[in-house]
Amino acid sequence: MKRSQRNNTVRSPKAIDRSTNVKAAKFPVLSAKTENQKFFAESLSNDAIVVGAGYAGTGKSILACYHAAHKLFHGKIKKIVLLRAYQPLAGRTIGFTPGEAIDKLLPHYQQMIDYLEDFLGKQQVQIHIKSGAIEVCSLETIRGRSWEDVVVIVDESQNLYVEEVQALTTRVGNNCQLIVIGDDSGVQTDITDKKNGLSYLLGIVEKYNIPDVGITYFDIEDILRSGVTKSFVLAYDQELQDSKRKNK
Numbered sequence: 614m615k616r617s618q619r620n621n622t623v624r625s626p627k628a629i630d631r632s633t634n635v636k637a638a639k640f641p642v643l644s645a646k647t648e649n650q651k652f653f654a655e656s657l658s659n660d661a662i663v664v665g666a667g668y669a670g671t672g673k674s675i676l677a678c679y680h681a682a683h684k685l686f687h688g689k690i691k692k693i694v695l696l697r698a699y700q701p702l703a704g705r706t707i708g709f710t711p712g713e714a715i716d717k718l719l720p721h722y723q724q725m726i727d728y729l730e731d732f733l734g735k736q737q738v739q740i741h742i743k744s745g746a747i748e749v750c751s752l753e754t755i756r757g758r759s760w761e762d763v764v765v766i767v768d769e770s771q772n773l774y775v776e777e778v779q780a781l782t783t784r785v786g787n788n789c790q791l792i793v794i795g796d797d798s799g800v801q802t803d804i805t806d807k808k809n810g811l812s813y814l815l816g817i818v819e820k821y822n823i824p825d826v827g828i829t830y831f832d833i834e835d836i837l838r839s840g841v842t843k844s845f846v847l848a849y850d851q852e853l854q855d856s857k858r859k860n861k
Contacts, residue, residue, distance in 0.1 A: 640686055641732050643679045647835045650676060656827030657792070661785060664818070665794040666811060667831025668846050670838030673794040674768055678728035681764040681792070685746065686733060690788065691762040693741075694748045695725050696755070696781075698772035698795075698810070715742075718749045725768060752777055761786035770795030773810025782814070798850055 645651045650672050656663045657680040665673040681693045719726070729747065730738045741747040752773075767773070767781060770793045778793075785791050795811040818826050833850070836843040 640683060641679075643676070643732075645672075645676065646837065647671075649829055649831050649835050653827075653829040653831075654680075656829055657790075660827035661790060661825040662782065662827070663790065663792045664811075664814065664826065664828045665792070665831060666797040666815060666828070668798050668833055668836055668850075669796050670842045670846065671831035671835040672837055673831060674725060674766075675728050677766050677768075677792045677794055678725055679732055681766055682729050682732040684764055685741070690764055692746045692748055693729070694750050694760065694763050694765040695722050696750050696752060696765065696767045697721050697725070698752065698767070698769045698777070715749055718751060722749050722768075725766065755784060756780050758784050759786045760784050760789040760791075762788045763790075765789065765791045767791070767793045768795070770811040770814070771797055771809050775808060775810055775813045778810035778814050798846075798853070 645654045649667075653663070653665050653673070653676055657676070663677075665677065667673065681690075684690045685693055726738065726749075733741070738747060742749065755777075765781075765784075770778075772795070773781075781791065781793070793811070793814060797811050797815070815828065817823070818828060833843065833847060836846060
C-alpha cells in the first residue's frame with residue numbers, strides 16, 4: 614500500500630509509549646503515537662519495500678528497528694542487515710581508524726544498535742552480531758548479493774547515491790523486507806551536487822507506480838524527540854526555504 618500524500622493534520626506530539634508485557638510475549642511493546650507513525654507501522658506489516666521520509670526525531674529509526682527486532686525474536690527472519698549512508702559531518706572526519714571492518718563501521722551504526730539492544734537486550738545483540746544474525750554491512754559490499762529471510766534497514770538514505778539505491782532495490786529476495794529511512798527536508802542532506810538517492814527512489818516509485826512499496830511522509834507535527842529539537846528543525850527548515858527563495 615503506497616501512501617504518497619503528506620498528512621497536514623495538526624497533531625500534538627507525545628512520547629512514544631514503551632512498556633513490557635512479560636507474561637504475554639516477553640518482548641517490549643512500542644506504540645505509534647501519530648497518524649503518520651501508524652501508517653508507517655502498517656506499511657512495515659504489509660509492504661516488501663518500506664520508505665519513511667521526513668524530519669529528524671519523528672521515530673523512523675526506532676520503529677524500523679523495533680519491527681526488525683520483533684521479527685528476529687519470533688523467528689520470522691534469519692537475520693537483520695543494517696546499512697547506513699555514512700558521510701563525514703560537514704566535511705569533518707577523524708580520519709583513519711584502526712581495527713577490523715566491523716570496528717570501523719560500528720560507530721556509524723551505534724544508534725540502531727542501541728535501539729536493538731533496547732528490544733533484544735545488550736548481550737543478545739552482541740551474540741547476534743558475532744553469529745551474523747545481525748549484520749553491520751557497508752554499502753560497497755552490497756552489489757551482487759541477494760537477501761532472503763532478512764529485514765534490511767537503510768538509515769540516512771538522503772545521503773545515498775542514485776547508483777546505491779538501484780543496487781539496494783534489486784537485492785530483495787524471498788521473505789526479504791527493505792526499509793529505507795531518511796530526512797528529505799534538505800537540512801540533513803550532504804549530497805548537493807546531484808540528486809540524492811532518497812529523492813530518486815521516491816520519484817521512481819511515483820512515476821512507475823511500483824507495487825508492494827509503502828511510502829510514509831513524516832512532517833514536523835510527527836517530531837517526538839523533544840520540544841527543543843522541534844524548534845530547531847522548524848528554524849533550520851525556514852532558513853533553508855529563505856535561502857532557496859534568495860537564490861531564485
